[in-house]
Amino acid sequence: MKLNKDKKMNFKLAVLAGDGIGPEIMAQALKVVQAVCTRFGHEFSCEEALVGACAIDAVGDPYPKETHHTCLNADAVLFGALGSPKYDNNPNAKVRPEQGLLKMRKSLGLYANLRPVSVFEGMEHHSPLKEERVRGADFMCVRELTSGLYFGKPQGRSEDGNTAYDTCIYTREEIERILKLAFELAQSRRKKLTVVDKANVLATSRLWRQVAQEMEPRYADVETEYMFVDNAAMKLIQNPTHFDVLVTENLFGDILTDEASVVSGSLGLLPSASIGVHTSLFEPIHGSYPQAAGKNIANPLAMILSTAMLFEYALDAPEEGRCIREAVQASLEAKVVTEDLAEGTPAYSTSDVGDWVARWIAKKEER
Numbered sequence: 001m002k003l004n005k006d007k008k009m010n011f012k013l014a015v016l017a018g019d020g021i022g023p024e025i026m027a028q029a030l031k032v033v034q035a036v037c038t039r040f041g042h043e044f045s046c047e048e049a050l051v052g053a054c055a056i057d058a059v060g061d062p063y064p065k066e067t068h069h070t071c072l073n074a075d076a077v078l079f080g081a082l083g084s085p086k087y088d089n090n091p092n093a094k095v096r097p098e099q100g101l102l103k104m105r106k107s108l109g110l111y112a113n114l115r116p117v118s119v120f121e122g123m124e125h126h127s128p129l130k131e132e133r134v135r136g137a138d139f140m141c142v143r144e145l146t147s148g149l150y151f152g153k154p155q156g157r158s159e160d161g162n163t164a165y166d167t168c169i170y171t172r173e174e175i176e177r178i179l180k181l182a183f184e185l186a187q188s189r190r191k192k193l194t195v196v197d198k199a200n201v202l203a204t205s206r207l208w209r210q211v212a213q214e215m216e217p218r219y220a221d222v223e224t225e226y227m228f229v230d231n232a233a234m235k236l237i238q239n240p241t242h243f244d245v246l247v248t249e250n251l252f253g254d255i256l257t258d259e260a261s262v263v264s265g266s267l268g269l270l271p272s273a274s275i276g277v278h279t280s281l282f283e284p285i286h287g288s289y290p291q292a293a294g295k296n297i298a299n300p301l302a303m304i305l306s307t308a309m310l311f312e313y314a315l316d317a318p319e320e321g322r323c324i325r326e327a328v329q330a331s332l333e334a335k336v337v338t339e340d341l342a343e344g345t346p347a348y349s350t351s352d353v354g355d356w357v358a359r360w361i362a363k364k365e366e367r
């Protein structure tokens, strides 16, 4: 990324819209990035690349080499979503879109997936949980993203096809680097860390717990607790304000964060940042929501909030990130929301919400 003497940036984005609602929500995110850049005097360029089912259809590979090079050469990656019923409903498909996502995460070294969960002011009633339970909830889930059950070998089927196996493997090094990030994050927040595992059953979880206990004295200012994942699944919705930073392995993190979206009121509100060795990547936590594809009804806010994380985590521009969040808060207050959040008010389309948020950012000065 280039910075001129006035601290104006000129950055390059790899844009991977993907499948289903991916292109629709990505279009809104790019409007917002453009509005922020115009407002703050930055410039940016985009290089689009294929990932997922659309990449299989075009070139037979869910994460083509060209896409990887585009990602490596960018300052950050914006990713929409991937996946298609064509593959979901065919368990015997030889190549799957999701393999592209895993390959992308692995080859970019994105071992940490940060998934913030909070409740926007005035949105407490949207959660199916009791308002007083969710009010003030604000926690960060740190999901390990490049190991565990998703990547362990062997994985497959016996010759007769009647036995299937996956393998969960974690090395000390993989556990240490994600825990270090989580401890440090807790230090920068309310200094509370919940390590979620299944150490009463799983060997990998026992290693996680042992390593965390060994690291604890180095972070004496952090109150560390250990919680079994089944208990955590309950506590997250029973008492979400209990949590500050929650760290866990790949599969548990995947499941717990979709569950945690209930606290916010919609899966369409949860963004994420994937960080690690190479270019950082920003994506909503939801999938390609195929039922909504092409209908202009999906909530673009998770994708838009992922651009806020892009400014904060990849571009070191917190003010720009804050501006996007304020715009999102304003759109929610004005009830300019898609059907997942519209209760008793008319639903706006995906593009209406994107336009509104981008316009709010552009006009902020006039307020």
Ligand SMILES: NC(=O)c1ccc[n+]([C@@H]2O[C@H](COP(=O)([O-])OP(=O)(O)OC[C@H]3O[C@@H](n4cnc5c(N)ncnc54)[C@H](O)[C@@H]3O)[C@@H](O)[C@H]2O)c1
Residues within 6 Å of the ligand: 021, 080, 081, 082, 083, 084, 085, 088, 098, 101, 266, 267, 268, 283, 284, 285, 286, 287, 288, 289, 290, 291, 297, 298, 299, 300, 302, 340
């Ligand atoms: N990171 C990713 O690309 C990713 C993540 C999850 C699932 N997937 C893939 O997506 C496909 C569909 O999977 P799924 O249906 O289990 O999960 P999904 O996240 O696509 O949708 C689940 C439900 O969440 C709600 N939802 C999701 N996104 C929304 C949005 N932006 N606005 C409003 N509501 C939204 C809808 O009610 C939807 O039925 C599958 O192929 C799956 O593999 C991809």
Ligand SMILES: CC(C)[C@H](C(=O)O)[C@@H](O)C(=O)O
Residues within 6 Å of the ligand: 083, 098, 101, 102, 254, 285, 287
């Ligand atoms: C599509 C799937 C491979 C993916 C995951 O499990 O990581 C998704 O659920 C997510 O949360 O990004």
Ligand SMILES: [Mg+2]
Residues within 6 Å of the ligand: 254, 255, 258, 285
């Ligand atoms: Mg998921």
